[in-house]
Amino acid sequence: GRMSIIYTIERQNEIINNFKSLLKDADNFPRDKNPTDYKIFWTALRSEGSNLLGLTHHLLSILETEKVDVINE
DSSP states (O other): OOOOOOOOOHHHHHHHHHHHHHHHHHHTSOOTSGGGGHHHHHHIIHHHHHHHHEEEEEEEHHHHHHHHHHHHO
């Protein structure tokens, strides 16, 4: 099987806070700026979005395992 990635509490918070910061920067992006300047958000989303998706899948798998354990007890 695939090696399980361990998400420490610190890493979880870092991923969430980085994504939150990216959303805030995107919200505050000046409307009159050149639309091609959105590239910084596209690049950041590829990284931060990917991290957040990985964490989400990890947490969902834990919930799924817990649910199975509860049902089997």
